[in-house]
Amino acid sequence: xxxxxxxxxxxxxxxxxxxxxxxxxxxxxxxxxxxxxxxxxxxxxxxxxxxxxxxxxxxxxxxxxxxxxxxxxxxxxxxxxxxxxxxxxxxxxxxxxxxxxxxxxxxxxxxxxxxxxxxxxxxxxxxxxxxxxxxxxxxxxxxxxxxxxxxxxxxxxxxxxxxxxxxxxxxxxxxxxxxxxxxxxxxxxxxxxxxxxxxxxxxxxxxxxxxxxxxxxxxxxxxxxxxxxxxxxxxxxxxxxxxxxxxxxxxxxxxxxxxxxxxxxxxxxxxxxxxxxxxxxxxxxxxxxxxxxxxxxxxxxxxxxxxxxxxxxxxxxxxxxxxxxxxxxxxxxxxxxxxxxxxxxxxxxxxxxxxxxxxxxxxxxxxxxxxxxxxxxxxxxxxxxx
Amino acid sequence: xxxxxxxxxxxxxxxxxxxxxxxxxxxxxxxxxxxxxxxxxxxxxxxxxxxxxxxxxxxxxxxxxxxxxxxxxxxxxxxxxxxxxxxxxxxxxxxxxxxxxxxxxxxxxxxxxxxxxxxxxxxxxxxxxxxxxxxxxxxxxxxxxxxxxxxxxxxxxxxxxxxxxxxxxxxxxxxxxxxxxxxxxxxxxxxxxxxxxxxxxxxxxxxxxxxxxxxxxxxxxxxxxxxxxxxxxxxxxxxxxxxxxxxxxxxxxxxxxxxxxxxxxxxxxxxxxxxxxxxxxxxxxxxxxxxxxxxxxxxxxxxxxxxxxxxxxxxxxxxxxxxxxxxxxxxxxxxxxxxxxxxxxxxxxxxxxxxxxxxxxxxxxxxxxxxxxxxxxxxxxxxxxx
DNA sequence: TTTGTTAGTGAACTGCCTTTACTAAGTCGG
DNA sequence: CCGACTTAGTAAAGGCAGTTCACTAACAAA
Numbered sequence: 001x002x003x004x005x006x007x008x009x010x011x012x013x014x015x016x017x018x019x020x021x022x023x024x025x026x027x028x029x030x031x032x033x034x035x036x037x038x039x040x041x042x043x044x045x046x047x048x049x050x051x052x053x054x055x056x057x058x059x060x061x062x063x064x065x066x067x068x069x070x071x072x073x074x075x076x077x078x079x080x081x082x083x084x085x086x087x088x089x090x091x092x093x094x095x096x097x098x099x100x101x102x103x104x105x106x107x108x109x110x111x112x113x114x115x116x117x118x119x120x121x122x123x124x125x126x127x128x129x130x131x132x133x134x135x136x137x138x139x140x141x142x143x144x145x146x147x148x149x150x151x152x153x154x155x156x157x158x159x160x161x162x163x164x165x166x167x168x169x170x171x172x173x174x175x176x177x178x179x180x181x182x183x184x185x186x187x188x189x190x191x192x193x194x195x196x197x198x199x200x201x202x203x204x205x206x207x208x209x210x211x212x213x214x215x216x217x218x219x220x221x222x223x224x225x226x227x228x229x230x231x232x233x234x235x236x237x238x239x240x241x242x243x244x245x246x247x248x249x250x251x252x253x254x255x256x257x258x259x260x261x262x263x264x265x266x267x268x269x270x271x272x273x274x275x276x277x278x279x280x281x282x283x284x285x286x287x288x289x290x291x292x293x294x295x296x297x298x299x300x301x302x303x304x305x306x307x308x309x310x311x312x313x314x315x316x317x318x319x320x321x322x323x324x325x326x327x328x329x330x331x332x333x334x335x336x337x338x339x340x341x342x343x344x345x346x347x348x349x350x351x352x353x354x355x356x357x358x359x360x361x362x363x364x365x366x367x368x369x370x371x372x373x374x375x376x377x378x379x380x381x382x383x384x385x386x
Numbered sequence: 387x388x389x390x391x392x393x394x395x396x397x398x399x400x401x402x403x404x405x406x407x408x409x410x411x412x413x414x415x416x417x418x419x420x421x422x423x424x425x426x427x428x429x430x431x432x433x434x435x436x437x438x439x440x441x442x443x444x445x446x447x448x449x450x451x452x453x454x455x456x457x458x459x460x461x462x463x464x465x466x467x468x469x470x471x472x473x474x475x476x477x478x479x480x481x482x483x484x485x486x487x488x489x490x491x492x493x494x495x496x497x498x499x500x501x502x503x504x505x506x507x508x509x510x511x512x513x514x515x516x517x518x519x520x521x522x523x524x525x526x527x528x529x530x531x532x533x534x535x536x537x538x539x540x541x542x543x544x545x546x547x548x549x550x551x552x553x554x555x556x557x558x559x560x561x562x563x564x565x566x567x568x569x570x571x572x573x574x575x576x577x578x579x580x581x582x583x584x585x586x587x588x589x590x591x592x593x594x595x596x597x598x599x600x601x602x603x604x605x606x607x608x609x610x611x612x613x614x615x616x617x618x619x620x621x622x623x624x625x626x627x628x629x630x631x632x633x634x635x636x637x638x639x640x641x642x643x644x645x646x647x648x649x650x651x652x653x654x655x656x657x658x659x660x661x662x663x664x665x666x667x668x669x670x671x672x673x674x675x676x677x678x679x680x681x682x683x684x685x686x687x688x689x690x691x692x693x694x695x696x697x698x699x700x701x702x703x704x705x706x707x708x709x710x711x712x713x714x715x716x717x718x719x720x721x722x723x724x725x726x727x728x729x730x731x732x733x734x735x736x737x738x739x740x741x742x743x744x745x746x747x748x749x750x751x752x753x754x755x756x757x758x759x760x761x762x763x764x765x766x767x768x769x770x771x772x
Numbered sequence: 773t774t775t776g777t778t779a780g781t782g783a784a785c786t787g788c789c790t791t792t793a794c795t796a797a798g799t800c801g802g
Numbered sequence: 803c804c805g806a807c808t809t810a811g812t813a814a815a816g817g818c819a820g821t822t823c824a825c826t827a828a829c830a831a832a
Contacts, residue, residue: 022419023444024419024444025415026820027413027788029411030411030412030787034410034411034788037408051810057410058409062811062812065811086798088798088809089798089807092810171739223636225636226635238705242628242633243631248628249707250708251739253739254705256704256705256707256737256739257701259737261700273734312701315699318643320706321642357636413788413789413817414819417820420820437780445821447781449820474777474829474830475828476826476827476829
């Protein structure tokens, strides 16, 4: 049964077309990583003693002391007094993030007509919120408007701002360049770079649905090992996190679920095709569908949309073995028969291993998801925390 | 338009349920990373001078010289004489991987009745191939059989073996534990650990479809930024790579596309439900579907299955913004009307941004995909090369 | 032959984490 | 009440990994 192989042309290395973007790692990068580890722990677990930090990160107490000293010098961390409670040994001094010492600016560009912004603390708590009508501005004008808006928010912050996070519709690459956002007339706009220059602050830009997923992951307690956030508004978008990382996709366009055909020979869609998910699941479409119906009929109509959604989600849930699907949008339309029918349909159409563990629930952060996610963009980019 | 927010309960940190598995990084890990960087370059680009390695990795020539010295001492790398051709300056000494100095053992457990194995060089070239009938063995007996089989392959290798890679059906976690593989009667079997102990060699185990994806990515020249490999045999499986990484999923069950419902009220499936993709796309199902038909009718039947596949793929392709879908299996059934109909259907049902760049082609490595991928498991696990 | 260019190495230095050894400050048990 | 134990935190020295700087080696071109 053994075959000696001679002369057979075996799989030959062929240069893989894509990028293999591995970069060198220096000791100082290790340092940055470990520093983030400490901040990450303090962020999620709250005040902790140096010794406990050492145990949690498996670094030594010496190293932790050193890192904490640096973080304290930067004003990011402070001592909070000894840990209460009686135990043996020297009492532990708690250290915690100075969450109120710095702030972040978050901006949500999802809405066509209003730019929504906020100043937030490092824990994602809102300090102030500000909206600005777009008045039809697009392209360069909109960038200028956005610049002024951000300047205003930075000025309004009561503490030093460590960065600006922006959730934008459209395709956004990893450098924060908006590859295309038709409604804004943005094509290849280096938004992050431009604003970073103009504001003199770190600016992070990502797709709005992706940003929402990040927000739910960090603040909504969602499972990062397999999470899809479906944003339902004027349109339908999705952001996906798998194995703890945002899914970007080949052309940074991952999450474009709104324009998948779900109804054969369905209604025409703004994109020029027919029967897209958006034609049945967007808020306007749903309002139209239930308009004038009594409760029972409306519920049936919503359940029908839910089943359609379930059919489209089933292959995705199955392929990615998702743990959770979160729906973000008006609860009166989404959080009832629609959501339940979607879950049921996905369960029916997938293996028990896949479907039984799945949750389909409403996003917990509601209208602030994108703002929260935008804040996480900054926390993650500047502090390595998420 | 500014709102001061007081007392509003803002998004509050909630411990994210999942794992946040970030581990500390030490300088020596940086070293290991940079070492892999060198091997990676030599693996993909072939013999290279130290100076060019320095430029490619952006490490200094000093560091590269040091790393190369270590790798040479380990016998992984060798000097290959000066680079031919006239140029100014001191002639460069080429160094290359000693690809024939070590070998790897690869095993493919996809088939229910035959264990397929091979000894391969570090570049994935086949040295010898060996098959062994399973004779109905399952559970512990199968593990024992597999142990003997691997021992035999290791003994048959003509060079020292750096590790064993195994592609297994079923759900396999990141530690190489087979969570469940019903046909093998394996439930929670720590396959990698057991074999590592018994063989005294590094053993890496992963799901077979995932392994196939890895093989295509490394040896097939597929785009790692968005790749789905569909393996069509007795059953249907899928392996996905996004943003350069394998997708594992919440319960390590990513890629379970075979049991997504694609035909309402369809034929009963072995899994107990109806209309699963496997009921129309598996090799037996396809053979049945075209049996006795003339060419034209057979083509029509295959195209119909292709359209069904396209409908199921469209949401996945769209959600992940995939660049390529590779189909692995019998070309006479798959590489014709079926494949073309699938591509066309996905294009019809997704946005141009998503569909126009998509390729749907046959896997280039054919029946050896899983073996090649198993080799990559070892290369990647032991040398950091993929 | 001289000049300039490129490849490779040796020495000194810096950054980062570790081990080891110490001090500080409490509880516990006789 | 006091020594034994336990835990928190720091100081000093050592090892490892990368860098810069300075050098030698080996060629082409002028």
